[in-house]
Amino acid sequence: MSVTAAQTLGDFLRSRRTRLDPASFGFAGRRRTPGLRREEVAQRANISSTWYTWLEQGRGGAPSAEVLERICAALMLTDIEREHLFMLGLGRPPEVRYRSVDGVNPRLQRVLDSLDASPSIIKTATWDVVAWNRAAAVVLTDYSMLPAGQRNILRFLFSDPAVRAKQREWESVARFVVGAFRADVARAGLASEVGDLVDDLCRASPDFDRMWRDNQVLGHSGGENVKRLLHPRLGPVELEYSLFAVDGRPDLGMIVYTPLDAQTAERIRAAVAQY
Structure with a gap:
């Protein structure tokens, strides 16, 4: 992953993290900045806090698809945000999520x-x-x-x-x-x-x-x-x-x-x- 791509990935992760409400996830305490802390995202994603911090700082290396899926779930990303994260992290879209449908809108x-x-x-x-x-x-x-x-x-x-x-x-x-x-x-x-x-x-x-x-x-x-x-x-x-x-x-x-x-x-x- 190039330096620019890694930095873009880190910026995107940080922007999605800071929009989340800690209280809705059961995290309490006074905060100087909005959103979840890095270690809280890492906890929700079941990955190393240090490594997640490196990802946001643009020096974590290329994450695996499995790790990106965990981060998507931890940050409550939408389908389009999930696709964007995979394009930034791996240069390809994620696997298709199949849904059972009865009709169309x-x-x-x-x-x-x-x-x-x-x-x-x-x-x-x-x-x-x-x-x-x-x-x-x-x-x-x-x-x-x-x-x-x-x-x-x-x-x-x-x-x-x-x-x-x-x-x-x-x-x-x-x-x-x-x-x-x-x-x-x-x-x-x-x-x-x-x-x-x-x-x-x-x-x-x-x-x-x-x-x-x-x-x-x-x-x-x-x-x-x-x-x-x-x-x-x-x-x-x-x-x-x-x-x-x-x-x-x-x-x-x-x-x-x-x-x-x-x-x-x-x-x-x-x-x-x-x-």
Whole structure:
């Protein structure tokens, strides 16, 4: 860690420490300066008081991710502050914190709804769909017809014959989904949490079992990123897809499928109007 980076890290730690109310943590006594003392932060973080002092003074060296997590908890940092601390201390963001979600806030749903000709969904790191727009319901899957616990992209890709029949290139689509799912789950530290889902799919689908055993890992970038469907109502449909991060929610991703031509967009709008 450079001297400048170490000093910036120390300044940030000190600013977060001095904003905290000692009484709310059970620390009493008269104080000449606001906030917690350095030794109190070290106590809460279960690290050496001397070493924490060195960190604030810009001479503690590069801390480990585990120590930074303890300091985050000790200083009651927000998610954005936690990310900033990791960027200062390690030059990279922290691991994604996974949260169980039932839906999204109204602002994000309005973003989805504004994309009238572009099927769009919000998915979790485990590929559960938690929000969608009307175009997605018409073109992809009507998620409202599925129980909340069954709105998993892998489940209906490998178990729903109608979904499979719509994919003009089912094998390549399925391989991509399995490889990207594996990468997302590992990035979010959820390998153990999806064990039941993986076991269920391996038992139910020989295709999934085969692809899962290949241990292929894929990302969302690269390639032509085009989804080709043979839709029972719309006929052949080609959609270019892009993945976007959700502000303040690193555990969520928004996938937008954009029609490749104006004619397809109009066909989707007409179908949505009749939905």
